[in-house]
Amino acid sequence: MALSDRILMGPGPCNPYPDAVAALGRPMLGHLDPEFLGILDETNDRLREVWKTSNRLTFPVSATGSAGMEICLVNVIEPGDAVVIGVNGVFGGRMVEVAERCGADVTRVDFEWGQPVDPEQLLDAHPNPKLIGVVHAETSTGVRSEIGELGANKGDALLLVDCVTSLGGIPVEIDEWGVDLAYSGTQKCLGVAPGLAPVTVSERARQFIVARPRSWYLDLNLISKYVDGEGARAYHHTAPISMIFSLHAGLGAVLDEGLENAWERHETCGRRLREGLTDLGFELFAVEGHRLPELTTVTVPDGVDDAVVRSRLLSDYGIEIGGGLGAYAGKVWRIGCMGHTARLRNVELLLAALTQLV
Amino acid sequence: MALSDRILMGPGPCNPYPDAVAALGRPMLGHLDPEFLGILDETNDRLREVWKTSNRLTFPVSATGSAGMEICLVNVIEPGDAVVIGVNGVFGGRMVEVAERCGADVTRVDFEWGQPVDPEQLLDAHPNPKLIGVVHAETSTGVRSEIGELGANKGDALLLVDCVTSLGGIPVEIDEWGVDLAYSGTQKCLGVAPGLAPVTVSERARQFIVARPRSWYLDLNLISKYVDGEGARAYHHTAPISMIFSLHAGLGAVLDEGLENAWERHETCGRRLREGLTDLGFELFAVEGHRLPELTTVTVPDGVDDAVVRSRLLSDYGIEIGGGLGAYAGKVWRIGCMGHTARLRNVELLLAALTQLV
Structure with missing residues (x-):
């Protein structure tokens, strides 16, 4: 298996x-x-x-x-x-x-x-x-x-x-x-x-x-x-x-690591992710000033197939991101940088992969 | 630690x-x-x-x-x-x-x-x-x-x-x-x-x-x-x-292993444990015909200090056994042979340790 x-x-x-x-x-x-x-x-x-x-x-x-x-x-x-x-x-x-x-x-x-x-x-x-x-x-x-x-x-x-x-x-x-x-x-x-x-x-x-x-x-x-x-x-x-x-x-x-350092690491990843996603043309979903660094939400752009891209991220790059819930299923992505995942290398890799896929 | x-x-x-x-x-x-x-x-x-x-x-x-x-x-x-x-x-x-x-x-x-x-x-x-x-x-x-x-x-x-x-x-x-x-x-x-x-x-x-x-x-x-x-x-x-x-x-x-073989392994351990404990002078607590092979209960003999023996089993041999619950606290031991623990070598070791301690 x-x-x-x-x-x-x-x-x-x-x-x-x-x-x-x-x-x-x-x-x-x-x-x-x-x-x-x-x-x-x-x-x-x-x-x-x-x-x-x-x-x-x-x-x-x-x-x-x-x-x-x-x-x-x-x-x-x-x-x-x-x-x-x-x-x-x-x-x-x-x-x-x-x-x-x-x-x-x-x-x-x-x-x-x-x-x-x-x-x-x-x-x-x-x-x-x-x-x-x-x-x-x-x-x-x-x-x-x-x-x-x-x-x-x-x-x-x-x-x-x-x-x-x-x-x-x-x-x-x-x-x-x-x-x-x-x-x-x-x-x-x-x-x-x-x-x-x-x-x-x-x-x-x-x-x-x-x-x-x-x-x-x-x-x-x-x-x-x-x-x-x-x-x-x-x-x-x-x-x-x-x-x-x-x-x-x-x-x-x-x-x-230090709790404050861990917060800072999450913050750094969230900032870079928001910046990179915006550069790729995504629109941030959560209102400014209340955005979680550990969980970034974006609306899926017109012309991008939610299921296809998420599936290719998983199969081609081994990266899992989350879809929207409830009324936002298919319309929103939820991208987490939490715990050990909250490393800039993961953010850069995801952005690079999305550059190829969208 | x-x-x-x-x-x-x-x-x-x-x-x-x-x-x-x-x-x-x-x-x-x-x-x-x-x-x-x-x-x-x-x-x-x-x-x-x-x-x-x-x-x-x-x-x-x-x-x-x-x-x-x-x-x-x-x-x-x-x-x-x-x-x-x-x-x-x-x-x-x-x-x-x-x-x-x-x-x-x-x-x-x-x-x-x-x-x-x-x-x-x-x-x-x-x-x-x-x-x-x-x-x-x-x-x-x-x-x-x-x-x-x-x-x-x-x-x-x-x-x-x-x-x-x-x-x-x-x-x-x-x-x-x-x-x-x-x-x-x-x-x-x-x-x-x-x-x-x-x-x-x-x-x-x-x-x-x-x-x-x-x-x-x-x-x-x-x-x-x-x-x-x-x-x-x-x-x-x-x-x-x-x-x-x-x-x-x-x-x-x-x-x-085969479910039936696992049952048999538990049965073998339980049988040997009952036999060994009886030889050491313990009295079995559960009624005959309804004794679980995976969990043997015995009354603690007069003159044996429940807490001292269980504590020495743990500290000297690294073996945990269970005490009695409710009205049987201090009076009964519960000795499990379950899962990977259900091996004759563990039964023999416990019996050898008890021979030293009681």
């Missing part, structure tokens, strides 16, 4: 950091082995550094990013709770869907795709919501929204932020911004394989955790007795050991 | 098959890459062989074994549904808990720990339950229960079976036994790292899937549009690519 070696420039997964790949093969340990628990504690410490938080309840959920969204909602939302959610792309829409399944009474505030959410409109949408939810970096559009203003003016509401495509790639400041609940994925700017959802929960949000959430697998009361560094560890479920080894190593690579 | 190389003879995780470890490092692919989708399809084909089923909806859930339990319940149970669950250990109790959180009206039928469930008592517990749930191989006690009689006499009920510790180690016959929903974990007799929950759902059970289950992450309607081999693949969540590579390879190792 083929063992293709792709350059992954879609909306994630990226190519993982070599250290993260190597750690996957580390000898297996039991989930109650003191050595493994030490690695888990250290992973959570590293996550706190990357999240810029002192939240004690900070750990990787044993499932992918969308389970991070679900764990944040299912633990604090009870049927009938008022929730305000900003929607400027697919993942805001997903948050509405998940909140509704938790029984929330959702006020959905829509914004044009390609635009950020407007904090003021979100804050005005309901007099006293239990929770305000928003996506920091919309993976469907390549747009960054401002979080700090929401945190500063949220009042008694809990602020939930989707950081799947932002964490590790652009500044995320959980404590400074006043974020109560946030989740991410390992396969984007953290440069690790998909499979875990780092989450962080403020002490204030912990007061709102319901006694018996609808989900047992995602029950933070039970999970915190295992992941929490102090006291005896109570078994809840068997941790995904190898993936945690890998996250531990991937975070090590990011922190060895 | 230490990189200890354990011999994992607890209740799971086991030592993974070398092929499964190597596959973790396979170059990353996108979750919509045709090459990855081919590997996923082949993984599901291999799972069907191991499950002995033709169920089309057979795939690995992107989370650990307990999420397999939850996905089977949350998709078919609606508030008020009558459910009968047999409890002869921790995992039957967990099934009650998960079913109750789905809103089920649960009739719990308890059996002594160390004994199998009695199919007749389960069948008599309720006149027309929507679902009967049972654990095939209780990881907390090392006991195997009979499934075929339940399947033959279940009437209109759906039969849900926990195969976490049985799949790959002892015969599991989903179609022949009339099982409607079943789940397992990768880290036991399949010989892969923890992180995925293989599930299989019969065509009959699919008729019962509710339109909008309480969990979005575990929504089988949405997931089946991605994992199902036919037609276009609709993105639901980013698959845990590296773990699926590993499961693909681990199943390949099992099927190359």
